[in-house]
Amino acid sequence: MKVTIIGSGYVGLVTGACLAEQGNNVFCLDLDPKKIEILNSGGVPIYEPGLKEMIERNRAAGRLQFSTDIAASVAHGDIQFIAVGTPPDEDGSADLQYVVAAARNIGRHMTTPKVIVDKSTVPVGTADKVQAAITEELEKRGLEPELCSVVSNPEFLKEGAAVEDFMRPDRIVIGTEATPAGLRAKEQMRKLYAPFNRNHERTYYMDVKSAELTKYAANAMLATRISFMNELANLADLVGADIESVRQGIGADSRIGFGFLYPGTGYGGSCFPKDVSALSKTAKEHGRELKILDAVEAVNEIQKYILVEKIEQRFGKDLSGMKFALWGLAFKPNTDDMREAPSRVIIAELVKRGATIVAYDPVAMPEAQHCLELDFAGNSDSLQKVSMVANPMNALNGCDALVIATEWKVFHTPDFDQVMQKLTRPIIFDGRNLYEPATMKELGIEYYGIGRHN
Structure with a gap:
């Protein structure tokens, strides 16, 4: 055809x-x-x-x-x-x-x-x-x-x-x-x-209108599951529960399943943010508020700051003179898409507090450089505080902590001995819950996940 x-x-x-x-x-x-x-x-x-x-x-x-x-x-x-x-x-x-x-x-x-x-x-x-x-x-x-x-x-x-x-x-x-x-x-x-x-x-x-609504409904449902789990993960941090155990417990229910029940630093990309917003806008045009979706959006925006909050709790609000390694720039693995990527919020907030960043991503660094130039437009001093390297381990050299923003497979099983040697302090802020807290504790690594109780 x-x-x-x-x-x-x-x-x-x-x-x-x-x-x-x-x-x-x-x-x-x-x-x-x-x-x-x-x-x-x-x-x-x-x-x-x-x-x-x-x-x-x-x-x-x-x-x-x-x-x-x-x-x-x-x-x-x-x-x-x-x-x-x-x-x-x-x-x-x-x-x-x-x-x-x-x-x-x-x-x-x-x-x-x-x-x-x-x-x-x-x-x-x-x-x-x-x-x-x-x-x-x-x-x-x-x-x-x-x-x-x-x-x-x-x-x-x-x-x-x-x-x-x-x-x-x-x-x-x-x-x-x-x-x-x-x-x-x-x-x-x-x-x-x-x-x-x-x-x-x-x-x-x-019919045509049902097909049009189906797409938005699908993305809105997936975004809702992500924000729901992020809310529960933040509560788990406060009450001392382990969100991974909770995830397994509820995901085993056939009515719920495991898909999109992974907490983290919020969703990004070209679809979920704009589709949730557009569906909510469509409802308002017809005199209806979609209160759940408005909450989904609000939770997601807050969640992008969760790692920054954890870093502040550990080091204080003034991060002048500190250096952080950042693994992962794209909003998700296997893409170079930087649209609405949580890493952009993390970088901007850490730089605002005086820190410098050394970042690595397997494919998204060229696109990330372009996006950061837009984010820091007119502020060359801030842009100069962010550099990128061609190897994840090289990003760690002399850094005070490692921050993980994207769950690329290459980050799942690193040489932790090397990680500890290269960092000035063995500290990891894991925005994707790649590692087990108990394992990190045994290795002598200070570990902060999302809703993971040590």
Whole structure:
């Protein structure tokens, strides 16, 4: 099948590469010429395990191409995926300007029937706006609006496991309308996703608005579990309980399960923060407060400061002259995504208190450097207090303590003898509960986890 992907960012690249892998002819569009130049020269502008190899394989086979040519992209695909960004607006709502612009471009150039697929994470009612924008452009040209049908097909991709999630999905959600055009679009989508349903049917068909809400509901539920566990972990610290024992005790209940029950320094990334905020904003627009989600957001913001509070309790508020090693910069492992990363809050707060930071991350350091330059814009003195090294052990040299912000596998079993030798004091502030307090105590390491009672 001929497929166009509008937007060659995280979702667009993964979607395009994986659909090409199934034998489809995929045209990926992006209006950023630098990004397209990188892709056409064999590079990939994001880090995602397995994605680069898949892109190379399908480009070589002629099934995947990248371009900035809007007219060519519309002409190419019978199915047009809109996978552009929907950043949060100032009021917390999703900014749909890029989605609507993509829709208008389709309406300006299409001459044959198209299935338009909202792949971007968008609030309920967006499909109506996309349809309206395309219809307006078609009517300007004297064409029938029945030429297109808008489908909602939200993505459920975990950063760091996105290729695997797409190729072996636990569910595929497709929202269509019960109109002749909608039924034709449903059949086209069924054909496109047939290779992913060979073992068993994974597709859930529903109306468009239900599909749009499903995506937000899923992310809001996961974010809620994280904030819930963080609240319990903070309480465990106060009452002397061990949150790991609590996690195992409640996770064993089949009604609850273990997923997303890991306390830490709060969630970040491109999805949970903006999706929780956007869903709450949508509710307010309809005269309803989602009090649980407002609390989820508030807890998450507080949690990003939890390691700083523990460091203050140990060393005091004035950290002048102190140096901290920081392991992990990305908001989660297996990605270089620094959006809403807790490490940015930790770095800013420690520097504000006079400390210097030596950081290491397996893949996110270039992106982290760019983000920190934005965070410390106009304050070069603060920026100079943060350095990065190419080896995690080298980050420890002469530092007063180790701070862990991301649970990369490389941090799970370090040489603790070396850790103790390199640090001036054997102290670890573990924001991801990678280590057992009892083991740390036996080694002579002063250990501070999240809700872990020694």
